[in-house]
Amino acid sequence: MSSAAPEPRGAVATPATADVAVAVLTYNNVETVKMVAATAAAGLAQHFPGLSAVLIDADAGSSDGTPEALETAGLPLVVTHYEPPAGERAAVPFHGVPGRGEGLRAVFAAARELKARVCVVLEADVASVAPDWIRDLAGPVLTEKADFVGPAYARHRWEGTITRLLLSPLVRALYGRRLQQPFGGQQALSARLIDHLLVHPKWNWSGRDVSDLWITGAAIADGFAVWEAWLGPHAVRSRTRTNDLPTMLAETVGAVFTLMDRHQDLWLEVRGSEPLPTVGAPRAPLVEPRALEVDAMLDAFRLGVRDLGGIWDLILTPDTLGEVLVLENAPGPGFRFPDDLWARIVYEFALGHHYAVVHRDHLLRSLVPLYLGRTAAYVQVTRTATAQATEEMPEETARAFERQKPYLVEHWR
Amino acid sequence: MPPHPDGDWYKDAVFYEVHVKAFMDADGNGVGDFAGLTGKLDYLHDLGVDCLWILPMYPSPLRDDGYDIADFYGILPSYGTVEDFQKFLDAAHDRGLRVIADLVMNHTSDAHPWFQAARADRLSPQRDYYVWSDSDRKYREARIIFTDTEKSNWTFDPVAKQYYWHRFFSHQPDLNYDNPAVKTAMLDVMRFWLDRGLDGFRCDAVPYLIEREGTSCENLPETHTILKEFRRVIDAEYAGRVLLAEANQWPEDVRPYFADGDEFHMAFHFPLMPRLYMGVRREDRQPITDIFTHTPAIPPNCQWCLFLRNHDELTLEMVTNEERDYMYYAYASDPAMKLNLGIRRRLAPLMDNDRRRIELLNCLLLTLPGSPIVYYGDEIGMGDNVYLGDRNGVRTPMQWSDDRNAGFSSADPAALYLPVITNPTYHYQAVNVAAQEKDPASMLNTMRRLIAVRKRSPAWGRGTIEFLRPRNQAILAYLRAWRDDTLLVVANLSARTQPVELDLTAHEGAEPIEMLSGNRFPRVTRAPYFLSLGPHGYYWFRLERRERRPVRYGIEETAI
Numbered sequence: 016m017s018s019a020a021p022e023p024r025g026a027v028a029t030p031a032t033a034d035v036a037v038a039v040l041t042y043n044n045v046e047t048v049k050m051v052a053a054t055a056a057a058g059l060a061q062h063f064p065g066l067s068a069v070l071i072d073a074d075a076g077s078s079d080g081t082p083e084a085l086e087t088a089g090l091p092l093v094v095t096h097y098e099p100p101a102g103e104r105a106a107v108p109f110h111g112v113p114g115r116g117e118g119l120r121a122v123f124a125a126a127r128e129l130k131a132r133v134c135v136v137l138e139a140d141v142a143s144v145a146p147d148w149i150r151d152l153a154g155p156v157l158t159e160k161a162d163f164v165g166p167a168y169a170r171h172r173w174e175g176t177i178t179r180l181l182l183s184p185l186v187r188a189l190y191g192r193r194l195q196q197p198f199g200g201q202q203a204l205s206a207r208l209i210d211h212l213l214v215h216p217k218w219n220w221s222g223r224d225v226s227d228l229w230i231t232g233a234a235i236a237d238g239f240a241v242w243e244a245w246l247g248p249h250a251v252r253s254r255t256r257t258n259d260l261p262t263m264l265a266e267t268v269g270a271v272f273t274l275m276d277r278h279q280d281l282w283l284e285v286r287g288s289e290p291l292p293t294v295g296a297p298r299a300p301l302v303e304p305r306a307l308e309v310d311a312m313l314d315a316f317r318l319g320v321r322d323l324g325g326i327w328d329l330i331l332t333p334d335t336l337g338e339v340l341v342l343e344n345a346p347g348p349g350f351r352f353p354d355d356l357w358a359r360i361v362y363e364f365a366l367g368h369h370y371a372v373v374h375r376d377h378l379l380r381s382l383v384p385l386y387l388g389r390t391a392a393y394v395q396v397t398r399t400a401t402a403q404a405t406e407e408m409p410e411e412t413a414r415a416f417e418r419q420k421p422y423l424v425e426h427w428r
Numbered sequence: 429m430p431p432h433p434d435g436d437w438y439k440d441a442v443f444y445e446v447h448v449k450a451f452m453d454a455d456g457n458g459v460g461d462f463a464g465l466t467g468k469l470d471y472l473h474d475l476g477v478d479c480l481w482i483l484p485m486y487p488s489p490l491r492d493d494g495y496d497i498a499d500f501y502g503i504l505p506s507y508g509t510v511e512d513f514q515k516f517l518d519a520a521h522d523r524g525l526r527v528i529a530d531l532v533m534n535h536t537s538d539a540h541p542w543f544q545a546a547r548a549d550r551l552s553p554q555r556d557y558y559v560w561s562d563s564d565r566k567y568r569e570a571r572i573i574f575t576d577t578e579k580s581n582w583t584f585d586p587v588a589k590q591y592y593w594h595r596f597f598s599h600q601p602d603l604n605y606d607n608p609a610v611k612t613a614m615l616d617v618m619r620f621w622l623d624r625g626l627d628g629f630r631c632d633a634v635p636y637l638i639e640r641e642g643t644s645c646e647n648l649p650e651t652h653t654i655l656k657e658f659r660r661v662i663d664a665e666y667a668g669r670v671l672l673a674e675a676n677q678w679p680e681d682v683r684p685y686f687a688d689g690d691e692f693h694m695a696f697h698f699p700l701m702p703r704l705y706m707g708v709r710r711e712d713r714q715p716i717t718d719i720f721t722h723t724p725a726i727p728p729n730c731q732w733c734l735f736l737r738n739h740d741e742l743t744l745e746m747v748t749n750e751e752r753d754y755m756y757y758a759y760a761s762d763p764a765m766k767l768n769l770g771i772r773r774r775l776a777p778l779m780d781n782d783r784r785r786i787e788l789l790n791c792l793l794l795t796l797p798g799s800p801i802v803y804y805g806d807e808i809g810m811g812d813n814v815y816l817g818d819r820n821g822v823r824t825p826m827q828w829s830d831d832r833n834a835g836f837s838s839a840d841p842a843a844l845y846l847p848v849i850t851n852p853t854y855h856y857q858a859v860n861v862a863a864q865e866k867d868p869a870s871m872l873n874t875m876r877r878l879i880a881v882r883k884r885s886p887a888w889g890r891g892t893i894e895f896l897r898p899r900n901q902a903i904l905a906y907l908r909a910w911r912d913d914t915l916l917v918v919a920n921l922s923a924r925t926q927p928v929e930l931d932l933t934a935h936e937g938a939e940p941i942e943m944l945s946g947n948r949f950p951r952v953t954r955a956p957y958f959l960s961l962g963p964h965g966y967y968w969f970r971l972e973r974r975e976r977r978p979v980r981y982g983i984e985e986t987a988i
Contacts, residue, residue: 109988170986171986173982173983174983174986174987175986175987175988176983176987177987177988178987178988182988198988258984258985259984260981260983260984260987263984263987263988264987267988305982306982307981307982307983308979308980308981308982311979311980311981312981314946315979315981317880317946318945318946320868321877321944321945321946322945324868324869328868333866334866336866336868337865337866340865340868340873340876341474341865341876343876343877343880344474344475344476344876344877344879344880345474345476345880346476346880346883347884349524387981390981390983
């Protein structure tokens with residue numbers, strides 16, 4: 016990895032130190048980044064008027080004038096450039112930032128340089144950012160209660176299905192903490208956590224970037240205080256994020272599986288889970304009607320069963336595969352996908368990834384029809400449920416992942 | 429699920445015929461029971477069937493496998509109790525499965541208290557429940573059905589000192605439906621079970637209820653009058669229940685059993701079944717298409733019931749003598765395989781265990797007009813044992829696993845009601861549910877898939893049929909249409925690869941989507957539509973007219 020030295024820029028003089036570092040990782044985000052920075056500045060003025068602040072931009076090579084747009088955002092600006100992997104410039108990862116891990120590292124280094132007490136990382140394309148986000152993310156760190164604050168969002172019950180049904184239950188079972196948004200985008204870190212991470216010998220790898228997950232996992236495993244902040248709605252406006260479902264699933268789940276491979280120390284011994292301390296008011300899922308193509312999801316699931324049986328045969332145990340085959344023929348309106356079966360499927364895919372029983376990218380993409388089947392069942396069950404009942408369903412799924420974890424551990428060598 | 433919500437649910441349903449004694453033995457006495465069957469409901473649900481047809485479950489001396497009923501209000505003790513039946517029925521409804529049961533309306537067992545009272549005392553109220561005569565010369569035009577065992581439809585009872593009338597075995601005296609008390613008694617029987625939630629009856633041997641001199645004593649107008657009375661009561665008191673007629677007759681003779689949609693909801697299409705076998709054996713579609721030209725239209729609220737095999741012999745009553753000889757030649761090489769006017773074999777052995785032919789026949793069963801009935805065990809390709817006598821060879825224990833007694837029972841193997849199949853080809857250690865559940869390409873999973881695909885389109889159960897006439901006679905091709913949905917089935921009846929050109933010009937512009945794979949085929953143009961089919965291969969197409977758009981699920985923007 017390589018990054019250039021931080022470079023002070025913009026209309027406001029950059030101080031040598033700052034209490035708060037607000038960081039954005041950018042890549043052609045000129046449409047939104049100035050609004051994000053201005054909102055952060057407003058939040059700082061509103062909630063932390065006595066604290067000094069600097070905006071850090073880690074730019075992955077924007078060609079649309081993104082860093083320049085930040086010069087007039089109202090905060091002293093430091094721009095740091097880094098060289099993301101060429102492949103990620105060509106096919107930008109799901110979060111819209113090539114080389115996000117290197118970007119984070121560059122940002123943290125700049126924050127340490129500034130001796131910032133807290134570093135708040137915001138997505139450069141988040142359109143729903145509000146001044147209160149600064150209060151809720153930075154507040155627990157500045158009051159020395161938290162070392163890491165991740166986000167929880169107010170979402171519609173059918174938003175975030177990869178997170179609700181897969182990532183969150185899986186990461187919860189791995190880490191033993193009930194993280195709602197393992198890839199939440201926004202976060203705040205204390206100076207001492209940043210110091211710890213920057214010298215951590217295990218933040219050093221090649222290949223798939225798993226920085227976000229590793230940072231959270233390392234913070235939990237090494238005894239730092241991890242919190243969650245309820246931020247409200249999450250909406251992005253991006254030209255670089257993908258909305259190709261198989262890619263999103265393969266990249267996010269692939270990151271978790273890769274982390275499981277590289278950092279067994281973070282999860283292998285963990286059992287059960289506990290909730291995180293939170294700041295802000297929890298929000299029930301929104302439940303207004305939405306049009307989803309459940310039949311198309313079920314068609315994709317059934318097609319997967321027929322076409323991918325050969326691959327799944329290598330990944331799933333005969334018992335699990337037998338239960339999946341039964342589901343193929345279940346009628347649409349009453350279609351159900353048992354949570355324990357789903358958890359076992361995900362764990363067997365993790366094991367298949369670990370042992371490389373088939374090409375890993377094929378393995379990850381062959382999970383897509385199963386995820387669509389699980390999602391279709393979730394949509395069917397929640398269609399007429401109350402917000403409270405809807406909230407309980409992913410909780411049930413998460414408990415199944417915890418129940419099945421001994422099975423995963425037993426088969427992991 | 430509410431047990432009886434949709435009036436004409438039977439039009440879309442896939443039925444499953446199951447023998448309680450043969451399915452699962454929970455108490456380990458060697459005979460299947462309702463507790464065992466209840467434990468296997470998840471299997472049936474997963475198979476995808478909608479309605480179970482239970483063979484006779486009533487107390488009986490079992491001289492005709494339960495079709496000789498000795499008490500209409502009870503459950504055969506070896507099957508359990510009425511409470512066990514109720515638990516089973518409730519558990520089936522919980523899974524969205526309906527249940528119909530056999531009801532023998534035509535006769536009772538000679539052990540039934542009605543008959544015992546009738547024969548003992550001429551003045552007994554039950555005397556007139558049966559048909560008596562001082563002579564065995566009445567109704568001579570009525571044929572004898574069980575020609576292998578019965579010489580007459582009359583048997584002299586030494587206690588009653590009269591002859592009694594029986595169309596079936598001599599231990600099964602016919603009820604006298606000229607007596608209004610019999611109708612009332614039978615309606616009370618129906619109410620008893622319908623009150624418990626039963627979804628209907630498969631009514632056994634319905635053409636024979638009434639006798640009249642100078643007639644065949646079959647299909648008489650008076651019989652229809654009685655059956656309509658039953659239907660009126662059921663419609664009035666038990667909405668959503670179904671009556672299925674067993675009338676082994678030609679379609680034009682069965683047609684009156686539908687009447688104006690006010691008699692039976694459903695009736696078996698007996699003549700189609702042997703012609704399916706004939707078509708495959710002769711590699712010629714003519715026997716199949718021909719029987720449909722002789723099948724009259726039925727009222728819109730009625731439905732044919734289609735089947736490949738059942739608990740009886742493969743009946744050849746509804747074929748010509750020449751056709752029967754051909755069927756015996758083709759499918760009953762061993763004389764032990766013949767019984768009455770039929771062949772006592774299961775589907776897989778009839779097909780020489782040729783997986784492609786078995787699948788092809790199931791393909792036709794599931795796509796021709798009507799509601800299909802799957803006979804228990806045929807979904808895994810179970811074999812038979814023609815040496816067990818009568819029709820017992822097709823009523824052997826269900827093969828669940830390679831455990832002792834095929835996982836059917838924990839009893840001493842010698843205590844089983846019938847031995848499990850152990851011949852080398854169909855041995856339960858090779859052919860069983862547990863093994864097939866784990867094999868994506870197994871017969872069981874193929875059946876599950878076929879049933880699931882059938883259930884995705886109401887056109888199979890409700891649509892019109894139009895046969896295409898390609899030059900190649902080995903190809904059976906037909907369109908099924910219902911509202912905006914048009915389906916096309918193309919089947920190769922021959923054991924060799926076949927080309928076919930179909931005239932689909934009426935569907936020009938449509939894109940055929942093969943329903944089992946989801947694969948899209950070239951669009952239909954004005955030119956003949958060319959396909960090639962492997963030996964006994966088949967296609968189920970949906971002719972889609974919509975423009976193709978990229979698949980979107982509505983979750984992509986916010987999935988993470």
